[in-house]
Amino acid sequence: MLSVEQVHFHYDSDTPQVVPHAVLQGVDLEVKKGSFVALLGHNGCGKSTLAKHFNALLLPSGGRVLVDGLDTAAAENTYPVRRMVGMVLQNPDNQLVSTIVEEDVAFGPENLGLPPETIRERVDEALRAVDMWEYRDHSPHKLSGGQKQRIAIAGVLAMHPDCIVLDEPTAMLDPRGRREVLDTVCRLNREQGMTVVLITHYMEEAAMADRVVVMDEGKVLTDGTPQVVFANGDLLRSVGLDVPQPTALCAALRARGVDLPSDILTPEECAAALLERMKK
């Protein structure tokens, strides 16, 4: 689906004397159709920059990005790529265009030049998919952050993308809003087979994915299932990240000689493993 091959990127500098800072330094990544990939990394590691390469917002300075076989660098591919790869940004307030929810969701399909009846169908379908259909004639500024972010997801869904890239969609939300957005994203991935790339700061969110990619200094540091990646707590901590709390708890107990598995990610798994251990 998404294929990143040896991508380098640096912003053009205004003064020739200054060597431009390389944001991406040879990233290789392959995202398969229907997978749920979490992209982790501390601030400035290049994960947002990488995300902007997925839908041709930025073009690589070296290497190439292919979306379903289309090279993002070719001008004629820009809009097909943007239709295929939908993007949800961090601030829910700054990505809604219209004063009415359903008209905002219609914005994307309208840009694609679809006939009105098709747009209507897609808008209704997208709003139902994010569970916001009852709010279709509300005005976005009266909704909560989580609801606004779900509207933004609906706006992307209405374009019938093959993949959704979410750039820290929960960073500005309260815990309840985060829950709503993540549930929606997980449901889209599991029930509709939507390819999801989730960029996040929260280890608990990354644990929900079926693959975690950790970035540091413009490169991919580790890549694997959450169980494998989070088992290596020291490496993560060395680049300013952490492991989910249940994983950390189990690791601490293991260090004290309690026999617990190393692939614990969620509180539920942790509780079950502890219970199992105590029964012995």
Place this chain on the structure above:
Amino acid sequence: MLNDITLGQYFPGNSLLHRLDPRMKLTLTMLFIVLVFIPRNWISLCGAVVLLAVTVALSRLPIKLLWRSVKPILLIVAFTAVLQIFYVTGGTVLVQLGPVKITTQGLNNAAFIAVRIACLVMGSSLLTYTTTPTALTDAIEYMLAPLKVLRVNAHEIAMMMTIALRFIPTLVEETGKIMSAQKARGADMESGGLIQRVKALVPIIIPLFVSSFRRAYDLAMAMECRCYQGGEGRTRMKKLCSAPRDWIALAVYLLVLAVLIALNVRFGSVLN
């Protein structure tokens, strides 16, 4: 203080006026403004008032709401009326204080103009009460479309209006936050003379400006992500469609226009 700003003043309803095509409502409002300025005598003005009364009745809006729209401009109405009383001469002199005269003609003109302005405001507020901002924007986009020959891009104007409407509440909210933040840092906004107060606004306006540029940048990126390429090749989910009732309304207004002109000719002018 910033919480009572309402976005537009749309009053939800399903009256005949609500259901009229926004393009026709816009046309009728402009026609009504002309209608209010045509009468030269009281009988003719009565015609315009009756038309307004019928339109108001059809809108099923509470009278209180319309009163609210007229209230803020009462001062202007009063001021204009007073000016008329003092400046217009002619007719019988009622009161004379040195050079200042109050004449019957002056009173007549003052009353006439007061009624005229009140009608004007009520008539045009009917448009915003019965039309959503979005419908209004769509109507403006449609009606400006012929200006393409003059290189006016109606779609861009409408898009700017939509975005402005969308961001007004967001920016109002943000202004409140910045004000609190500056107050927490000891900014004094409530005391001092006019100049001092204006100066006190600077630390609010600058952060607001900076943050709106950041928002603009984000929004532009979000719009690009959603394949926005300007008005070219874009379709709309909601199409404006006119029904027979729109044309009947237009016919009624045009008929009233003709009648008012006829009344003008028949009864002459009472204005000086």
